[in-house]
Amino acid sequence: MTSKTHKKTSTTGSKNSLEDYPKGARKLILTAERLFGQHGFDNVSLRQIVTASGQANNYAVQHHFGSKEGLIEAIFTIRMAVLDAARGEFLNVMKKSGELTTENIIKAIMMPILEAFDEKERHLYADFMFHLFHRDKIHANSIISGDVPEYANFAPAVNELNTLLRKQLAHLPAGVFNTRYRLAAELFLSGLNERKRISHNKGNSYTNLEVFWKDMLKLSVVIFTTPYP
Numbered sequence: 001m002t003s004k005t006h007k008k009t010s011t012t013g014s015k016n017s018l019e020d021y022p023k024g025a026r027k028l029i030l031t032a033e034r035l036f037g038q039h040g041f042d043n044v045s046l047r048q049i050v051t052a053s054g055q056a057n058n059y060a061v062q063h064h065f066g067s068k069e070g071l072i073e074a075i076f077t078i079r080m081a082v083l084d085a086a087r088g089e090f091l092n093v094m095k096k097s098g099e100l101t102t103e104n105i106i107k108a109i110m111m112p113i114l115e116a117f118d119e120k121e122r123h124l125y126a127d128f129m130f131h132l133f134h135r136d137k138i139h140a141n142s143i144i145s146g147d148v149p150e151y152a153n154f155a156p157a158v159n160e161l162n163t164l165l166r167k168q169l170a171h172l173p174a175g176v177f178n179t180r181y182r183l184a185a186e187l188f189l190s191g192l193n194e195r196k197r198i199s200h201n202k203g204n205s206y207t208n209l210e211v212f213w214k215d216m217l218k219l220s221v222v223i224f225t226t227p228y229p
Contacts, residue, residue: 015074016081016154025064025074027053032061033075037127041072041135076132079125080155086112088157102168103221109161110188110220114213126189133182165224172228184220191216 018026031053035044046061046068057063065071090108094100117125151159162181169177195212198204206212 016077018078021064021074024053024055024060027055028061028064028071029075029078032071033079033124033128036072036075036131037124040131041068072132075128077154079128080151080158083112083116083125084151084155084157086116087155087161091157091161100164100168102165102225103217105161105165105168106184106221106224107217109158109165110185110217111213113188122192126192129189130186133186169224176228180223184223187223188216188220 015021018029021029028049032044032049035049035052047058049071050058050060053060061068061071065074087108090112094104094108113122113125151162166177172180191213195209198206198212206215
């Protein structure tokens with residue numbers, strides 16, 4: 001997605017890894033990610049997060065993150081930084097081959113989700129991102145307050161991939177491009193639950209995982225490349 005330049009204040013500082021946080025904060029991050037994914041951001045209280053994480057201090061979230069918004073930022077930043085390492089590898093291969101096509105750029109954005117996380121983490125990430133995509137109440141100073149998060153400081157690879165993709169699809173108005181980006185990402189992430197469902201279906205037409213994810217990728221590409229009226 002493309003973004004305008006805004007000055008944002010992040011409560012997470014330069015902490016881009018789970019290991020950058022003390023043990024108590026790590027418990028809060030992992031617990032909150034699970035609860036947010038299950039119930040949404042607005043339906044989970046800070047007290048619920050603290051209790052579920054097994055901590056006694058009712059103000060533990062404020063102590064480590066300043067607010068719920070700061071905790072959401074921390075979860076997002078950590079997951080994106082992990083994902084960005086895998087995306088960087090895809091980007092380097094693509095640069096060396098010189099095949100900077102629209103489909104390859106989208107592939108470099110989407111497919112690393114399958115490599116960066118294990119099965120459990122993928123579903124946690126997908127559920128969390130679903131609520132992030134559909135959230136309309138975000139603090140004005142948050143790094144995720146606009147249409148597009150400011151990736152440059154914690155996800156340079158996706159920042160570069162987004163720029164390359166925007167150039168490929170320069171004919172699309174910015175708002176249309178950003179909407180299609182969210183829809184394509186949501187479709188690909190929804191594939192995680194769909195794959196799990198069809199794995200129990202004896203009439204499954206997908207012969208293997210590779211065929212399934214190639215199809216999900218092609219559908220994501222179609223969302224971007226369908227002619228805009």
